[in-house]
Amino acid sequence: MSEPKYREWILETIDSLRSRKARPDLERICRMVRRRHGSDPDKTRAELEKLIQEQTVLKVSYKGSISYRNAAKVQRKCRKRTEQTPDSGEPLGEHDKHAGFINNDSALSLTDQEECEDKEPEEPGASPCPDPLPQTSPSAFVKEEQILPQSSGNSFVSCGASGHSAGSVKASASRDKRLVSEAGASGSSHRDASGASGRAEGDTPLAAGHEGRDQDEEEEKEEKTCSSVSSPPPRNKIPASPKPKLKVGAKGAGARCSESPDGNSADLGDRLVAAVRSLTERHRGSAATRGHAPPGLKEILDFLSTQRGMPEEKLTRNRVKVVLEREIERGRLRRTRLGHITLPARGMGAAKPSARLPRSAPQDRHLEKKEEVKEEERMEVEGEEHGPAEDSPQTQACTDPVSPDTEVQVDHSPSSPLTSEGKSQSSSSLETANQSSSRQEVDVGGREEQTTSVEPEDAGAEKNTEAPDQLHPSSEDQVIVMSETEKAPSSLPMRDCSGCKLEVGVSSCLLTPSASPGAAEERGMNEGIAGFVKLETGGMSPVDWTVADVASYFTAAGFPEQALAFRTQEIDGKSLLLMQRNDVLTGLSIRLGPALKIYERHVKVLQRTHFQDDEAFC
DNA sequence: CGGTGCGCACGAT
């Protein structure tokens, strides 16, 4: 392959030229290399060719002339891919103006698809680089320019704009990074070089956010992982905006309350408030680092049952929840976006919707699914306790669009531990929801593979609260039974249920419908959903669901892909409850079939149930 | 003359 020395020189040169705003063409490159290093132009040219083959350097046709790019620094945003076929010589699709194509060998040409799909491929007659080095970043493409892999000498492949979609991008990114680092290492601490790397990362969906342009290893790993994961389904799922802008959404749930007119709630209410207070304090005290999340329903429940010596005193989840809602409504308590319960007045309490918005910034863009979840959690913490957190270097989880489950697991496993205990560093609700869901599923249906995510502590806690309710005959059983008995089709009026325990009612109702329609798939998921719903319900009603919760719900319901769409569209519980048929059918850009099922069997049902609950409350 | 820096226009997102 190319001599490292040359590679460095060349990359350096390219970067240098670019920084000078001069076209990095062959002539300039050779000249500069010669000038700086005394290298023979021919040799330089030869090396350049090698680099091109390795895709360390990209040969592109830009605005009719050939330019070279440092693959590492090529911007990786996916630009639209044009599908020009190199062979045809018909160059450019959209960017024609620029791209002049010179190429011809069809053989070598990469199609966008190819590119996107597999990042590694080195295919163009060029010799693939076996070496682990990042050298070749197939995905590297250059925006509108067409990349011209030189394999056979002159063929340019126009992969041009293609977008390297995520997959390829990532791949390239990782590689690029390496490249950069290597190149840069040799002393080319050129500003460009560094910039390049940085840029590359930043642009890379995965890498972004991570500021660590330094740590190659980790990033690389991560990136790699990511690439592998996401590369497959490059585009389709999410049309355009994978950005995780967190919205304010769910926050509203109960969050708005401010001061409480300290009312006269039943003593349970007072106890609740007291419990929240003490839990909050406790958390606060123990909170080591930043976030101490307010207690979640679970904890409160535990606390109540524990603290109040009262054995059981109807402290069922539902009961507590109802009271909780009431208190929230009165303003004595407030619910955070993630479902935590906090005291209203507290500084931290104020919901700061704004906090999260800022985050959607550029870098975040890459944060997707998982990230998103995480972010939310983070956000919550930050939102409540801190300002916008730009810092978090963490996660970088690569998201796998397709498997929310995984996301959940990944996300939560790390955080959950905290939450469950008192330190809750961030949103317990979210975690709770997710974890619980997974857990629940495990417990109940065992369907999803989420098992991994189960957190011992939390699980335990959750179990305490939930298990009793569900397993033991208690007030709730009735409800449950009822629901089962009632197998009403989705269309059936749940009114009957409304009278019953709210939350439970919800779950039961939901379950029923989803199951009843009879879709095999649905049925299959039934347990999982049931679990999820129960959990969700147990912890919070749909309104309180976060985007992640919604996604998890649909994933559990057997619509992983569509769940992604919900996530992409940032549909949280509230949004979900506000969705109309058309929104589901057309607003999510999902296929009609699933969309219909989702709407009829889930959205509609959730909405119906939810509103019933409301009525019940009143 | 070659190298460099950079304002500015362009096109893509």
Place this chain on the structure above:
DNA sequence: ATCGTGCGCACCG
């Protein structure tokens, strides 16, 4: 609006 490019021009040694 922002970003990547690179033309074209001024400046420097």
